[in-house]
Amino acid sequence: MPTIELNGHTYAVDEDGFLEDPMLWNEQVAADLATTEGIANMTEDQWKLVNYLRHYYLEFGIAPMVRKLCKENGFKLNQVYEMFPSGPAKGACKVAGLPKPTGCV
Amino acid sequence: MPTIELNGHTYAVDEDGFLEDPMLWNEQVAADLATTEGIANMTEDQWKLVNYLRHYYLEFGIAPMVRKLCKENGFKLNQVYEMFPSGPAKGACKVAGLPKPTGCV
Amino acid sequence: MSDERRPTPKLDDLEKGPWPSFVREMKRAAEGSAMADQLLGVLELSYGDRVGHWKHGGVVGVRGYGAGVIGRYSDVPEQFPEVAQFHTMRVNHPAGWFYKTDALRKVCDIWEKHGSGLTNLHGATGDIILLGMKTESLEPVFAELTENGFDLGGSGSVVRTPSCCVGPARCEWACFDTLALTYDLTQHYQDEIHRPSLPYKFKIKASGCPNDCVAAIARADLSIIGTWRDAIDVDQEAVGTYAADGLDVRATVCDRCPSKCMAWDGTSLDIDNSACVRCMHCINVMPKALRPGLERGACILIGGKAPIVSGAMLSSVLVPFMKLEPPYTELKELIGKILELWGDEGKNRERVGEFIQRVGLGSFLEAIGLEPMPEMVKHPRENPYVFYEEYFEEEK
Amino acid sequence: MSDERRPTPKLDDLEKGPWPSFVREMKRAAEGSAMADQLLGVLELSYGDRVGHWKHGGVVGVRGYGAGVIGRYSDVPEQFPEVAQFHTMRVNHPAGWFYKTDALRKVCDIWEKHGSGLTNLHGATGDIILLGMKTESLEPVFAELTENGFDLGGSGSVVRTPSCCVGPARCEWACFDTLALTYDLTQHYQDEIHRPSLPYKFKIKASGCPNDCVAAIARADLSIIGTWRDAIDVDQEAVGTYAADGLDVRATVCDRCPSKCMAWDGTSLDIDNSACVRCMHCINVMPKALRPGLERGACILIGGKAPIVSGAMLSSVLVPFMKLEPPYTELKELIGKILELWGDEGKNRERVGEFIQRVGLGSFLEAIGLEPMPEMVKHPRENPYVFYEEYFEEEK
Amino acid sequence: MPDIAKRKTDIGPPHYEQFLPPIIKANYGKWKYHEIPRPGVLVHVGETGDRLYTVRAGSPRLLSVQTIRQICDLADKYCDGYLRFTSRHNIEFLLTDPAKIDLLIADLATAGFPVGGTGNALSNIVHTQGWIHCHSAATDASGIVKALMDELIGHFTSMDLPGKLRVALACCVNMCGAVHCSDIAILGIHRRPPKINHDRLPKMCELPTVVASCPTAAIRPVRKDGHETVEVAEELCMFCGNCYTVCPAMPLNDPLNDGVSIWVGGKVSNARSEPGFSKLAIPFLPNNPPRWPEVVDAVKKLVDVWAANARPYERMGEWIERIGWPRFFRLTGIEFTKQHIDDFRHAETTFRRSVHVKR
Amino acid sequence: MPDIAKRKTDIGPPHYEQFLPPIIKANYGKWKYHEIPRPGVLVHVGETGDRLYTVRAGSPRLLSVQTIRQICDLADKYCDGYLRFTSRHNIEFLLTDPAKIDLLIADLATAGFPVGGTGNALSNIVHTQGWIHCHSAATDASGIVKALMDELIGHFTSMDLPGKLRVALACCVNMCGAVHCSDIAILGIHRRPPKINHDRLPKMCELPTVVASCPTAAIRPVRKDGHETVEVAEELCMFCGNCYTVCPAMPLNDPLNDGVSIWVGGKVSNARSEPGFSKLAIPFLPNNPPRWPEVVDAVKKLVDVWAANARPYERMGEWIERIGWPRFFRLTGIEFTKQHIDDFRHAETTFRRSVHVKR
Numbered sequence A, B: 001m002p003t004i005e006l007n008g009h010t011y012a013v014d015e016d017g018f019l020e021d022p023m024l025w026n027e028q029v030a031a032d033l034a035t036t037e038g039i040a041n042m043t044e045d046q047w048k049l050v051n052y053l054r055h056y057y058l059e060f061g062i063a064p065m066v067r068k069l070c071k072e073n074g075f076k077l078n079q080v081y082e083m084f085p086s087g088p089a090k091g092a093c094k095v096a097g098l099p100k101p102t103g104c105v
Numbered sequence C, D: 001m002s003d004e005r006r007p008t009p010k011l012d013d014l015e016k017g018p019w020p021s022f023v024r025e026m027k028r029a030a031e032g033s034a035m036a037d038q039l040l041g042v043l044e045l046s047y048g049d050r051v052g053h054w055k056h057g058g059v060v061g062v063r064g065y066g067a068g069v070i071g072r073y074s075d076v077p078e079q080f081p082e083v084a085q086f087h088t089m090r091v092n093h094p095a096g097w098f099y100k101t102d103a104l105r106k107v108c109d110i111w112e113k114h115g116s117g118l119t120n121l122h123g124a125t126g127d128i129i130l131l132g133m134k135t136e137s138l139e140p141v142f143a144e145l146t147e148n149g150f151d152l153g154g155s156g157s158v159v160r161t162p163s164c165c166v167g168p169a170r171c172e173w174a175c176f177d178t179l180a181l182t183y184d185l186t187q188h189y190q191d192e193i194h195r196p197s198l199p200y201k202f203k204i205k206a207s208g209c210p211n212d213c214v215a216a217i218a219r220a221d222l223s224i225i226g227t228w229r230d231a232i233d234v235d236q237e238a239v240g241t242y243a244a245d246g247l248d249v250r251a252t253v254c255d256r257c258p259s260k261c262m263a264w265d266g267t268s269l270d271i272d273n274s275a276c277v278r279c280m281h282c283i284n285v286m287p288k289a290l291r292p293g294l295e296r297g298a299c300i301l302i303g304g305k306a307p308i309v310s311g312a313m314l315s316s317v318l319v320p321f322m323k324l325e326p327p328y329t330e331l332k333e334l335i336g337k338i339l340e341l342w343g344d345e346g347k348n349r350e351r352v353g354e355f356i357q358r359v360g361l362g363s364f365l366e367a368i369g370l371e372p373m374p375e376m377v378k379h380p381r382e383n384p385y386v387f388y389e390e391y392f393e394e395e396k
Numbered sequence E, F: 001m002p003d004i005a006k007r008k009t010d011i012g013p014p015h016y017e018q019f020l021p022p023i024i025k026a027n028y029g030k031w032k033y034h035e036i037p038r039p040g041v042l043v044h045v046g047e048t049g050d051r052l053y054t055v056r057a058g059s060p061r062l063l064s065v066q067t068i069r070q071i072c073d074l075a076d077k078y079c080d081g082y083l084r085f086t087s088r089h090n091i092e093f094l095l096t097d098p099a100k101i102d103l104l105i106a107d108l109a110t111a112g113f114p115v116g117g118t119g120n121a122l123s124n125i126v127h128t129q130g131w132i133h134c135h136s137a138a139t140d141a142s143g144i145v146k147a148l149m150d151e152l153i154g155h156f157t158s159m160d161l162p163g164k165l166r167v168a169l170a171c172c173v174n175m176c177g178a179v180h181c182s183d184i185a186i187l188g189i190h191r192r193p194p195k196i197n198h199d200r201l202p203k204m205c206e207l208p209t210v211v212a213s214c215p216t217a218a219i220r221p222v223r224k225d226g227h228e229t230v231e232v233a234e235e236l237c238m239f240c241g242n243c244y245t246v247c248p249a250m251p252l253n254d255p256l257n258d259g260v261s262i263w264v265g266g267k268v269s270n271a272r273s274e275p276g277f278s279k280l281a282i283p284f285l286p287n288n289p290p291r292w293p294e295v296v297d298a299v300k301k302l303v304d305v306w307a308a309n310a311r312p313y314e315r316m317g318e319w320i321e322r323i324g325w326p327r328f329f330r331l332t333g334i335e336f337t338k339q340h341i342d343d344f345r346h347a348e349t350t351f352r353r354s355v356h357v358k359r
């Protein structure tokens, strides 16, 4: 399992940069992981999405479907891609510390 | 709902003589209902069967299947008919205060 | 009694018309039976309010048996006290539904004395149905029936009254003796017919040839349908006579053959028996010219039933061909294994066809010791979801 | 590089023989690519230990898209560091897989520069598959592809790269313009192809006639298959020529017609077009004599898919006949309603065919506003379990 | 109480042999061929040349002992007391003297029994109990059959149809009989979910059995007023009645919603096509006693259209298979609806998975 | 980071029109008929009389850029740079000058490309990734295909078969491609339940998704060493791999138990019979690289028996349907086993529900 260093913190991640253990997540981790997505400072909307994902995951044990995510947060799909250029699964879920999505390959 | 009087006790029963409320059963009830089957004094084996049915019903909410009943109590089917001439469903279940079986019509 | 009869205007309308009227039957019976009379009243009531007036179930019977009687109580007993109890008794019919009048009259006498005087000749399973009696009459009727050589049929979770087509008694196509087999099995399973101990009903029906005149494949858990293994017996001259008499042999016979294995050139009928599926069509159309082959027996099928609860099923091939000679050991052993397995493993109210669907036909065969054969299926599996019970493991 | 190459005796064996060898392709690519070289090593390893050496999944991609790249990592990266990352990129092919060599050479150049130099022409869905690249190369390859007029195809829960048969470009039987439609739909659904937002994949394939040369019915959620509504166009003289040239018209054409609606009397071919199911067989056998009718369009079918998870499905008829002319409004509206409904109500990883099975075709039709038609089914229902949403209640 | 040990039990039915007429005993298993000299009359010829004549008479199945005795009188008069019943409940008189056939038929006519049902004809309508005896019935049985046979009797007494026509009726979806495999089937259906008697349910019914009984999992256990009982998710109920069968406190019978559906194209015989199920033609017709005119009209129409269009020996289902269901619906004028499309367990296998569309 | 707003995206594929040779543009939608003058060569004749010649060459599908350039060279030389690929991954050269056909074929032969696959012939084997790229593969794809085509090439380069022969291979039951509807299908299968990595599973997988993924409900949530994880009731597992697809910690790949199964009689076209699924012929053959001799022999045998017995235009499945499965198993010498009998969702619809038994 590789590790990366971000802003001086070291994280165990998989090849795609997903947190090895989703339970080790906190807001600092999110901010650090965001930098791998080219995001230096998370906006309010980005936080909103990340927190939504995080809560959804903790409640249901899964990531929400993309349509649900957009509907419940009032974002259009292209806005999500603007916030997280690699998309909701590869970008937002990673920052939110969710397990790597498999449903979308 | 008709009632019958047996040995001086009055029971609410259905047309087939089954106890209206299975929860009102006790050993006296069993002995009384047994008389409707032509059984003046229940033998040990008859009690064994009745108690088995009763316990099974209380545990699982249903009457056991006939094969199971025979196997688990070590009776042959014809022995059951000797003990309860109208059979396990119409005779033994009635005495054991179970709801009227429907599976076997 | 007739002067007190309530008016039954709706039913009276059904006395008219050319087809024999069941209302007439009820009225005839009503002349001697208050039960039949009140039954008219109940039915008229139903015709008025468009709903039945019988309560659910009822468990009554004769002592020593758990089957043979369908209990029935009215939901309007105050109005119709005579039919407050109105049970039917199922009496096992003689194989092939053959009677001499003296036997039938005996049944009538018993029934007139104790019951409604109404019957069904016969019930859908095949029994003589004695329609409508009081609880108190059950034992007397039963005693008098057995006295006269009749016994009860099945009901509930038992082997049901087996039935069969007229077979060799009056049909040139019977590939085995349907009556002998049916009588033999009925006697063999007396205990299983009278004392419920199975997960659900188990019906046996036997037809002498693929025409299946007793609808075994649709209505029996175990369907025994006659067939043959060798070539169709052709009398070419007789075919010629049919043609001469105006039968279009090509259009009506050859073109309708499901395996398209016949050819008629105007003088001779050529059958490719290796492709024939033994459907009977050509034989049916030209009974004087064609006959089933000589190596005769039956196809044994399993699992037929009506829709409750997982949908209707037709029986499917279990043994493509079995010779059937008394004492029918092979067949009885097979049935024995099926009843044993399904009896032990079947769920309550799970017909054997549903049981097979649940455990898989392959596993079912394994459990009863039959070899899988391609004849049992329309085609092999299409999905790749094959079970294997064991796998290799790395040596440690 | 070749002097350092590990021995690959097993693979070498597959260089022999008359059929063009994929091993030769790998070795060719290996001359210019260390990735291709190490891929040979990985495969030789697999041939030795009989198991693949790729890890599960991998989510990589290009920015702004959620689809088009299949991430892949080696499970033996130490041994084969060059293919530790070995992603494939799916590039949307031109409709009908037509190319000019300059365009194809462009793709080769890009791929030689950044990737393994290995491709699939084409993937099973139809894409140009660029097989094996590192994560760092994704963006550059994508940029150069778009620079040269190519874009990515689908992967994951998107509308997948639509594909079609050669159609009117080179086939006399095309009943609509497969290429134009496919290009139009591909452009129309760019967003849905690149950005996953559906419950699962959604494939569209178009074949110009019932021969279905792109296997749409088996492989597409939405299968568009050309057909016609009027009579088959018969050139009797040309039929005669086929017969004169030795074709047994009755045996090879008429007898094999599935609806048995043709007759050949030696001089004229009679077709009962009202019974014809437009299977193409007679036209296929005698292309010079028969042609599809003139009132042409397509049958729209829904739900085809491979076995995961409830078993394979073939697409089934949704619209028996639809005219297909640009801008294809009717079809697009239909697809739009389907995507909307299934997008909202479908479960994760539930193909539209499985969705329909779950909610019922009748309810599905109601929801997308199509009238039920008997053409949609082989036969009406056999089970009596009919839903009714409402019932009458007694007045209080 | 009678001592059950002493009673006669398990003797089984009478042995059929005692009821076989001598000619049958002599030719048992040795019949050579048969002919149908006229509707309702069969002649079976033995290998020895013996000829057995069968006269088949229609029966309402529901018979009083009085009528059975009347039938016996005729059997005594013409058949030495031998007779049988068929698998479709017709009465068969077994004669050896062809001269007696006409006399018997005349006597039968006087007694009100039509003769027919042989060959390519309509036979008796196999049916069930209906409101006469069953607790499950969504319609009556005998009444519809009588009304229908009054109209269709011409197809019973002649052999003017393309093939055999087997009509059956069952008063509920339990389908006692071979309704599910008939050329035309008339089926009583409920259309309202069970009305639960929460008072009696806990006392009379086994809860686990009730919950397990529902094929669509519409039944869920709940507590109500301190009792364990069940509730039904009504939108999942398709009125199969299986819950009622195991639990009397959940009746489905309902005059406002019960009625009749019509099914076509099933068959049992293996002749030509394989046996197959009947398919839904008309989802619902009202209960309209005593003569159910809507049902009678619908069935008559089906018979007429089939009779006018089918080829010789083409049963209802074989004919429809040849012309295709779209044309069947057009020819009969029946509307194709959502209800016709299967949505039960094997629904997808009924979808048209090809472009082989018959128009 | 590139600014994604500025990038070129969603342009879609190149428009096909720019790749169509002039003769196609001129005759687009106006072709009249075609002929197959020799195996691998088609001629399409336009209404104007224009003639387009297509030369079809077999391809391994896995192509290096070097080889693609070599193909381009040939297309430049003979076809003004126009070429296409088929839906079965063959290469088609589009010529207007018939004189060039022989030259092109000769050049192709030199380059190692056989010409054929037209008409009633074997075409290319459609296949998938196998051990070259996929994580799911129970067998390799390209290797088997190469070994098989080396043996069967004679049926590609000639038109000596009764009908079209479509062979396909998929390396796992996901069945990428139309394996489920092929005349002969070669399918990689696993035969061992997933081996669970309990350490990693709770971290990498969504538990509810994993549990829901299993079609036989073999997967149940459990707690192990304080973690939520799952266990598999192995006797319920039929190795579909759906759990692995959603959860990397449940691999099925296993060298001791993986292998190949053979399926027959599927088809896609609507010609004559309706499209239909392939059916199981041989449940298991071992993975035996590099040439999988057991698989090659089995497929060859199937082709031989079909070719020897089928009528003209009779596809594999149509032939089997005519002779019946019992005879198919006898003729091919394949053993019929428990595995051949369906036991999945619609199993009962595959049972022989008649006595129409072909022996």
Ligand code: SRM
Pocket (backbone or CB within 6 Å): B105, C070, C072, C088, C090, C120, C122, C123, C124, C125, C126, C127, C128, C129, C153, C154, C161, C201, C203, C218, C219, C220, C304, C305, C306, C307, C308, C309, C351, E127, E128, E129, E133, E134, E135, E136, E174, E175, E176, E177, E178, E245
């Ligand atoms: C009397 C009879 C109808 C008739 O008018 O002839 C009949 C009457 C009943 N049948 Fe039946 N069945 C009768 C033959 C059949 C047949 C036909 C056959 O046996 O050939 C079938 C279809 C074949 C089959 O068994 O599947 C049949 C399939 C059912 C079913 C559905 C079983 C299934 O698995 O789908 C039920 C429901 C049940 O068992 O709970 C049922 C249940 C019933 C009950 C007991 C009602 C109930 O829900 O418990 C009916 C009692 C009616 C009454 O009050 O008299 N009856 N039943 C037939 C028996 C007479 C006889 O013994 O000769």
Ligand code: SRM
Pocket (backbone or CB within 6 Å): A105, D070, D072, D088, D090, D120, D122, D123, D124, D125, D126, D127, D128, D129, D153, D154, D161, D201, D203, D218, D219, D220, D304, D305, D306, D307, D308, D309, D351, F127, F128, F129, F133, F134, F135, F136, F174, F175, F176, F177, F178, F245
């Ligand atoms: C590359 C390709 C095979 C090939 O060698 O050509 C392919 C490769 C994969 N397919 Fe596929 N599928 C490919 C065409 C198909 C097809 C054929 C088609 O599209 O016409 C099918 C059958 C039709 C269908 O969609 O049902 C197909 C049915 C599947 C399935 C089963 C889906 C189902 O609902 O049954 C899966 C499993 C999944 O989605 O999780 C799957 C999953 C996969 C995955 C992503 C593996 C996985 O479990 O996630 C494979 C990646 C392999 C790799 O590492 O490169 N692939 N897959 C094909 C796509 C190339 C392209 O874009 O042109």
Ligand code: SRM
Pocket (backbone or CB within 6 Å): C096, C164, C165, C166, C167, C170, C171, C172, C173, C211, C212, C213, C214, C215, C284, C285, E034, E036, E042, E085, E086, E087, E088, E089, E090, E117, E118, E119, E120, E123, E124, E163, E164, E166, E178, E181, E182, E183, E266, E267, E268, E269, E270, E271, E313, E315
């Ligand atoms: C008497 C009876 C057997 C019995 O044991 O009771 C019987 C007797 C004969 N059947 Fe039958 N069948 C009898 C019920 C059946 C049934 C069962 C049913 O209807 O429920 C069937 C299956 C029906 C179905 O497929 O749905 C049946 C399908 C046949 C067939 C096949 C017809 C077809 O084309 O599908 C034949 C052959 C024929 O008539 O050409 C046949 C032929 C015959 C023959 C000709 C056999 C013979 O050589 O003696 C008998 C006279 C038939 C006639 O009426 O023309 N019998 N026959 C039954 C009379 C019932 C009735 O009263 O009408």
Ligand code: SRM
Pocket (backbone or CB within 6 Å): D096, D164, D165, D166, D167, D170, D171, D172, D173, D211, D212, D213, D214, D215, D284, D285, F034, F036, F042, F085, F086, F087, F088, F089, F090, F117, F118, F119, F120, F123, F124, F163, F164, F166, F178, F181, F182, F183, F266, F267, F268, F269, F270, F271, F313, F315
């Ligand atoms: C080029 C191609 C379309 C494309 O866009 O790429 C194509 C082209 C033609 N097909 Fe096809 N078919 C092509 C794939 C298919 C497929 C799909 C597949 O194989 O995956 C099918 C369905 C196969 C199946 O049923 O499993 C297909 C089923 C047919 C049929 C029906 C054959 C049958 O009897 O079932 C015909 C009619 C015929 O050949 O008699 C046909 C006929 C034709 C004709 C004659 C159409 C025409 O008039 O031009 C073309 C030449 C066929 C030939 O090879 O003899 N084409 N054809 C495909 C060539 C694939 C290859 O390289 O071999």
Ligand code: SF4
Pocket (backbone or CB within 6 Å): C165, C166, C167, C168, C171, C172, C173, C174, C175, C207, C208, C209, C210, C211, C212, C213, C214
């Ligand atoms: S099933 Fe066959 S043998 Fe029996 S009566 Fe009918 S035709 Fe004769």
Ligand code: SF4
Pocket (backbone or CB within 6 Å): C256, C257, C258, C259, C260, C261, C262, C271, C275, C276, C277, C278, C279, C280, C281, C282, C283, E272
């Ligand atoms: S019995 Fe049936 S399948 Fe056999 S030849 Fe006669 S018509 Fe054809």
Ligand code: SF4
Pocket (backbone or CB within 6 Å): D165, D166, D167, D168, D171, D172, D173, D174, D175, D207, D208, D209, D210, D211, D212, D213, D214
């Ligand atoms: S599907 Fe029809 S139109 Fe398309 S290439 Fe094949 S034969 Fe031609």
Ligand code: SF4
Pocket (backbone or CB within 6 Å): D256, D257, D258, D259, D260, D261, D262, D271, D275, D276, D277, D278, D279, D280, D281, D282, D283, F272
């Ligand atoms: S297209 Fe097919 S169904 Fe129509 S006439 Fe030709 S062969 Fe027959």
Ligand code: SF4
Pocket (backbone or CB within 6 Å): E128, E129, E130, E134, E135, E136, E137, E138, E170, E171, E172, E173, E174, E175, E176
């Ligand atoms: S069909 Fe239904 S209502 Fe009629 S007798 Fe059978 S169980 Fe009773």
Ligand code: SF4
Pocket (backbone or CB within 6 Å): E193, E194, E213, E214, E215, E216, E217, E218, E219, E232, E236, E237, E238, E239, E240, E241, E242, E243, E244, E252
């Ligand atoms: S009638 Fe059938 S579907 Fe409705 S609740 Fe009862 S068991 Fe369930």
Ligand code: SF4
Pocket (backbone or CB within 6 Å): F128, F129, F130, F134, F135, F136, F137, F138, F170, F171, F172, F173, F174, F175, F176
């Ligand atoms: S068939 Fe299976 S193993 Fe092969 S490429 Fe598709 S998903 Fe991968």
Ligand code: SF4
Pocket (backbone or CB within 6 Å): F193, F194, F213, F214, F215, F216, F217, F218, F219, F232, F236, F237, F238, F239, F240, F241, F242, F243, F244, F252
């Ligand atoms: S492989 Fe399939 S059947 Fe086995 S546990 Fe996984 S999902 Fe279930």
